[in-house]
Each structure stands twice: as C-alpha cells, then as structure tokens.
Amino acid sequence: MIRAIALAAMLGALIASVAVYTIGPDRWRDMPASPFGGPDGGAKAEIRPEDWPICTTMALVASDADWAQLDPDFKAGKRALGVEDWNGAIAALELAALRDPLNADIQNYIGYAYRRLRQLGPAIGHYQRALMLNPRHRSAHEHLGEAYLVLGEPAKAEQLLTALENLCLIPCEEYDDLKRAISAYKRLATR
C-alpha cells in the first residue's frame, strides 16, 4: 500500500517536474555543487521540493537493523534521511565515506539527499560514483535513470533500464520503478 501511494506520488511529481523543468543535455554539470543550500537559479526555483520525483525504493530508508553494525556516522546519515534532514544526512554520510570510501550505498544515499535538495548535479555525480564502486548497484541505476528523466534525457534513462534488466534476471522493483517512470515520461512527451 505504502509502495503504491509512493509510486503514484512519484509519477505525479515526475509529470509535474518534466512540465516545468526541461533543460538541455549536460546542463546539470553547471548546477551548483554546494551541498549546503547554494543559490538555486533559473527554472529550478519554480519547483517545490514535493514536486521532485522520488523513487519508491527509498521509502524505507530509515530501516536500521541492529545486527548490521554500521559506522555511527553512516547510521546518523540514515536517520537524517529518515527525518528528511537532507543537509544533515549529507554531512554525516560524507564523514562516513571518508572512512569507507569504497561503499557504494553511502554514495547512493548522498546522491539521494542532494536530489532532495534539488541539486541534481552533485546528485548525479554521487550516483555515478556509486556505480563506479559497484556496477551492480540497483538503486543507483534507478536513481540515475530517474535523474536523467528530470533532465529531459530519456535515452540515458533507457540505457540504465537496459542495464537494470540485465542485472535483474530475477525481477526486481528497481527495474519496475524505472520502467514505470520512463513510461510516464513518454506519455507526457507525446501529448
């Protein structure tokens, strides 16, 4: 149920954001990289945070199994994500990454927090870093694909969907979610 609600919200948000936010390829590279609230400009100012498309697989990000014995900063970062303290999450997760620089999950979470701050440039950078560290990371594939949709680059999103298809020989929700997002994007684009 939670998943269905989240998905509906995500698709609605995606449509809304595509409608107001279409920029050319590679424009994200010019976006502010400051994690702590650099000035937003141009079309971004027109988007409210709640309009930003958010993938469904992050719905239970606050899950914090006792047995997992995560680094305290990693745990703090996840807790911050759970209460939507995006800047706090980035700060804690960046500290965790200093001690665990090969951890793709941390990079994926940092990317997610930046995305919630509407800083798509750094978000994409961290998703790409996550995929460099672990080319099989499903969630980073999905997130990066969704980010490309927001940038109006469905072909790149499709490439990530193909990669997910190869990774998920046994069906996975990351593939399903990105596929739905791409379908929604295409429906909107053909109107």
Next chain:
Amino acid sequence: MAYWGVAMDYLGNTLATTPTRAEAQAAWEALEKARSVGAKTPRERDWIEALSAYFRDHDKVAVGARLAAYNAAMERMAQSYPDDYEVQAYYALTLQASAPKSDLTYANQIKSATLLEKLFEQNPQHPGVTHYLIHAYDFAPLADRGIAAARRYAGIAPAVPHARHMPSHIYSMVGLWEESIASNTTALEIQPDYYHASDFTVYAHLQLAQDAKAAAMIQKSLATADRGDRPINFVNFTAKAAMPARYVLERADWSGAAALPMTPTQYPMADSLIRFTRGLGMARTGNLAGAKEEVEAMKVLRTALQRADQTYWAERTDEQMLAISAWVALKEGAQDQALKFMRTAADNEDGSLKHVAMENRLYPLRELLGELLLEVGQPAAALNEFETALKQTPNRFRAYWGAARAADGAGNRQKASEYFGKLVDLTKNADTERQEIREAKAYSRRDDTIGGARK
C-alpha cells in the same frame, strides 16, 4: 609512549577495519598528549609522528590517503632505523594496509612479504612477523607462498585460538585438507565454541569423503553453547548455517538438501545459506513449486539485507537465487535461460571478493555451472568450467568428480583418467565409500587394464 600505545590500540586491525570518528578523535587526543609530555628520544618522537600521520585530519581526509601517509612515515622510519626490528615489522604491516584494493599485482603485499621473510630469518619466534606474512599471502595467486608461514605460525602463538586457526586460511585456499583439519582441531581444543573453525573442519572432512567425521563435528559444534564472553556476531551464524548445508551439498544429497530444517535467525545472510540449500535440493529432486517458494523467501532476505546496507550479502543472495532458478528452468525445459542464470551467478560470484565470514564459499557456483552443462550434454564446456573452478578452489572432491565425468563425456580419456585418479587419491583416507569413489576406482581399474593390454 604510553599515549602512543593508547592511540595504537584505537588503530585496531588496519587490514580489516577503520576506527570510528570517536575512536579516531580519542587517538588523536592521546597523540597530542604524547607530544605535550615530550618524547625522550628522536626514535620515540618518530613513532608518535608516524602514527599521527594516520589520525591527523581524520574527519577531513579519506582513510586511503591517511593510510598512505602513515605508510610513507613508516617507510621513512624504516630507512632511518634500518636495524630496528620492530620498525621494519610495522613498516611491513603498513605496506599491506595501504595497498590499493584494485592492485591485483599485489605489489605492496609482495614487498611486505620480502621484508618479512628477512625478518623471520633473524627471529623465527616473532609472532607478528609470521602473522603478517600469512596476511601478505592471503590471496589466491600468492597462497602457495604462504604455506611455510602457515605451518610455523600455530607453534609460535599456541595460546591464541585464532593463531591456531589462521593457517587454515592458507591450507583451505590451496586444498591442503589434512593440514586444515589439524589446524582447526587444535584451535577447537582451546576454544570449543569457535564455530568458524568448526566450519573449516567440516568443509575439509567433506573434501576427503570423511563424512562420518564431518557429521560428528557438526553435531558436536552445534551442541556447543557459546561461551558468552565474546561479542556474538553474524560470523557465528553463517558458520552454524554453513556446516549442515555443506554436509548435504558436498555429498550431492539433494533429498537431504531439500529437507534441511529452516530455523530463521536474525541474520539474513545466514538464513540465505539454508534457503539456497533447500531450494537447490528441491529443484534437483523435481519439487519445482517448493524451489520457487524458497526463491520467494530469499527475495525477502535480500530486501532485508539491502535495507540494512549489507549489499555484499544481498548480492550473494542474488547469486544463490539465480542458481536455484537455473535448475528450475532446466527442469521446465528452458535450457538457454537455465544456462544464462547459472553463468551469471558463477561470473558474479567469481567477481566478488571472499568475506571472512564465508572464507570458503558454500559451494563454488562455477562447479554448479559445470554440472548444469553436463546435464544439458555439453561435456567439453563443462570440463572448461570445472578446470576453471579447480584453479580458484583447488583439490575439491566435486570439482574432480565433475571434471572427470566431463572429460570422459568429451572423449578425453587421458584427462578423465587423471581426474578420476585424483579423486581416488584425494579420498584415500575416506571414512565413507561414496558412489563417486567406487566409480572413480572402477574407471581407474579399467584404465589400468586397458593400459596394461597395450604394453
């Protein structure tokens, strides 16, 4: 120097862990105190400054760069004090700790080992030197070089269970099963609840077809209560799950595998081992509905692992699900899909690093790919997979058995004879006459007869 010692204690095992921010801060404060008290000699000052290179700016600089700085400082010390044995030993260790994970030439480890071998000649009783040597060689391409160090380590630190067990990391990697059993047996003598060591023992017994001994060890180990004075973590649980799972898998007892009891724990990576065993057993005995249920249960485990940020283990569960699904697909007539699933599982497993909690993979998936290829009538391809598996995990019973059958099926009589012979030799001290051994002996006898007739 006592403050240096405090900081060194916070450093912990640089080969396996990184101090938390709080620990690093405490270490840095201890080093500041060491500086404020003042070193008595330039050498003491250098020790303090070398370790400071690691903890300085710990909240701003990535651990890799800090390890490199520490190693550079130790290298300078090694050059300044060439006759200081402990300086040289520490430098050998920092060489390993700072080795780039992506360097498959193992340049740092080899440099470290060269230095340590010299140090060993000077003092064969130094426990650190031999311990570090084993770590330097604890990689499959280097493992052969570590056998001598492994053989002497247990004798150097006999009061330490880990020292008694650790040589078996090398033995197991190179397929020296008798040595692995001896190493772990002695570790278990002083720590009966060392389940990780019990698992190594069970694994080794099963390679030698010492099934009765393996069964006895499983029973004894699982009946041994945790002593309770050490932290309990998932390593205990993966070992406890792996032992009975290995017992059925290594004997190809698919009915037994399908019926393996499932008692959930709080550790999904341990539960996944049992689910995999059950699912594979069900698939191979034709209970496809049951196998699919196991895969569904494993999806839940995978999700739990991913949400707990245990991606390493989530990916192992993926591979296990693919392997079960491959055999289900085969039974359903989808041969191409079966091969695709199984090959992906094997490639992904081989592309991952081993984890200390499962030093010996539950069942090399490359071997399972070989078995699948045999099932679909591709013995030459199967032989290739078994031979690849034997390079990675040498001297394994099921790999010899598979390679021998594959070679025979491919018409390569020489190789078939060689592998059947190796199986017979491997099991010369077996306590159970498995069917595979009987067939291998029969093949060897027939081969001898044919060979004799030619003379």
